[in-house]
Each structure stands twice: as structure tokens, then as C-alpha cells.
Amino acid sequence: xxxxxxxGLSGSGKSIALNxxxxxxxxxxxxxxxxxxxxxxxxxxxxxxxxxxxxxxVRAGASISALPGEIERLGNMVDxxxxxxxxxxxxxxxxxxxxxxxxxxxxxxxxxxxESIQRERDLLExxxxxxxxxxxxxxxxxxxxxxxxxxxxxxESQGLTLLFQxxxxxxxxxxxxxxxxxxxxxxxxHYDPNLRPLTGKDAPVIEFLEKLPEVERMLDDIRNxxxxxxPAYIRDNRSYLTVAIGCTGGQHRxxxxxxxxxxxxxxxxxxxVRHRSSARRARDGxxxxxxx
Numbered sequence: 001x002x003x004x005x006x007x008g009l010s011g012s013g014k015s016i017a018l019n020x021x022x023x024x025x026x027x028x029x030x031x032x033x034x035x036x037x038x039x040x041x042x043x044x045x046x047x048x049x050x051x052x053x054x055x056x057x058v059r060a061g062a063s064i065s066a067l068p069g070e071i072e073r074l075g076n077m078v079d080x081x082x083x084x085x086x087x088x089x090x091x092x093x094x095x096x097x098x099x100x101x102x103x104x105x106x107x108x109x110x111x112x113x114x115e116s117i118q119r120e121r122d123l124l125e126x127x128x129x130x131x132x133x134x135x136x137x138x139x140x141x142x143x144x145x146x147x148x149x150x151x152x153x154x155x156e157s158q159g160l161t162l163l164f165q166x167x168x169x170x171x172x173x174x175x176x177x178x179x180x181x182x183x184x185x186x187x188x189x190h191y192d193p194n195l196r197p198l199t200g201k202d203a204p205v206i207e208f209l210e211k212l213p214e215v216e217r218m219l220d221d222i223r224n225x226x227x228x229x230x231p232a233y234i235r236d237n238r239s240y241l242t243v244a245i246g247c248t249g250g251q252h253r254x255x256x257x258x259x260x261x262x263x264x265x266x267x268x269x270x271x272x273v274r275h276r277s278s279a280r281r282a283r284d285g286x287x288x289x290x291x292x
Contacts, residue, residue, distance in 0.1 A: 008086030083131025168250030177244035200255030250277030
């Protein structure tokens with residue numbers, strides 16, 4: 001039996017993730033108290049369901065604190081248990097709620113929207129690192145759908161998944177990053193008019209960067225650091241490790257580094273690659289604000 005749990009901040013895109021799973025023939029349950037998880041799974045298993053997705057968040061009240069224990073119990077009941085935690089920066093969440101004019105689940109006359117978001121973040125902090133964390137701050141809905149689909153296609157039997165993520169510092173550090181490396185000190189292809197519209201995946205940019213000895217030295221340093229400490233993360237029973245590589249705009253140097261690092265480690269562990277600034281450039285307004 002395959003179980004996918006969805007949690008995260010209000011406005012971060014949980015309904016989009018649930019819709020992806022429902023389209024993939026999962027039986028979907030939204031807003032379930034955590035303490036009812038074992039009963040629900042037993043009932044659905046008896047009814048013959050093999051794929052179940054459940055959303056659990058602060059709307060369920062105090063029972064959210066029971067989720068870690070229930071996840072441990074479920075791990076002994078099913079073969080495939082996955083957990084997605086969706087997050088986003090406060091300014092993004094505030095903008096989404098402002099655009100939809102929806103009330104925050106924890107909102108009342110005594111709390112501002114920002115205070116309600118912080119209260120929710122505090123309540124969810126104990127469970128935010130239990131599964132695969134996704135920062136949806138700059139994502140359009142289609143990109144989040146693609147990320148959820150990629151997550152579901154990963155082979156959980158391979159153990160830890162190493163995710164390399166490029167980003168631009170001018171847009172902020174991704175909230176889902178475990179390790180962050182800064183490559184802004186390296187020469188920037190942006191200042192070459194011929195390279196400016198390209199990315200770190202294009203041959204001319206790759207050729208530009210590979211000619212620089214300091215690029216290869218920094219790549220080796222990051223590669224060696226990750227390789228040295230990866231066994232410790234695996235021993236810690238981590239399912240996912242997100243390594244974020246940042247440059248100024250997240251278009252050239254960080255993309256090149258993420259691709260090279262992913263290529264290097266793909267022979268030893270399960271690897272994924274994401275480019276946040278590419279998702280940002282593809283964004284049309286704030287589509288997640290209309291479907292969260």
C-alpha cells in the first residue's frame with residue numbers, strides 16, 4: 001500500500017499537490033486529524049484501496065502534534081510511506097492571501113495576517129523536517145505539479161535522495177535548503193552580452209566557466225564537502241538532502257554547478273535537480289495564489 005502525506009503552510013499549494021495525486025488515482029482525504037490516520041488506513045486497506053493521499057495541517061487543531069508518532073506507526077503498517085511538506089516565504093504567503101482575500105485558518109481579530117502565518121509556522125516546525133520539503137515561493141502551479149510528479153517517480157528503496165537546487169541570492173535563499181553554497185565570487189557570464197540570455201546548461205556558458213581554474217577548484221571543494229558528509233546524513237536516516245547553489249540571479253553559475261554536481265553524484269545515490277530561477281522566469285504573476 002502506498003501512502004502520501006501532505007502538510008505545510010496555508011497558501012503554500014497543498015490543494016495543488018492533492019489534485020496531482022488525485023489525478024494519479026490516489027484516494028484523497030483532506031484535513032484529517034493526525035490521530036485518525038491508522039484508523040483511516042486500516043479502513044481503506046480493508047476496502048481494497050492501494051494508493052492513499054492525506055492532507056494534515058493546522059486546521060486539524062492540536063492533533064498535529066501527534067503526527068510524528070503516527071508516521072512511525074504507519075511506517076510499520078505500509079510498504080511505501082512518503083511525506084511532502086510545502087513551505088513558502090512569509091512575503092509570498094501574505095501576497096497570496098491578499099490576492100485571494102481568503103482568511104487565514106488561524107486568523108482572528110487579535111492577529112494580523114503576518115502574525116497568523118508566524119503562529120502557524122511555529123506550530124508546524126516540529127514536523128517540517130520529517131519529509132521532503134518543497135519551497136513554493138516563486139513557483140507557478142504547473143511547476144509545483146511537475147515537482148510533485150517527480151517526487152512520486154523517485155525510487156524510495158534507494159534510500160536518501162540528493163537534490164541539487166540552483167537559485168538567485170537576489171530572490172532570497174530557498175527555505176527548503178539543507179546546505180547552501182555561494183558561488184557569486186566567481187566571474188559572472190552575465191556581463192558578456194552574448195552569454196547574458198543563456199543559462200548554465202547552454203554550451204557557450206559551460207565553455208566560459210570551464211576555462212576558469214577557480215571554477216573547477218570551487219566545484220571540487222563543494223563536491224568533496226558533500227561526499228565527506230553525505231554518509232553522516234544517510235546514517236541520520238534522512239530521506240532527502242537539499243544542496244542549494246546560489247549565484248546573483250540563479251541563471252548561469254549556480255545552474256552550471258547544480259548540473260555538474262548532480263552528474264557526479266548520480267552514480268552513487270538517487271539524484272534530483274531543480275532550477276528555481278528558471279521557475280521564477282516562467283512564472284506568470286502568482287498562479288499559486290489562485291489555487292492553494
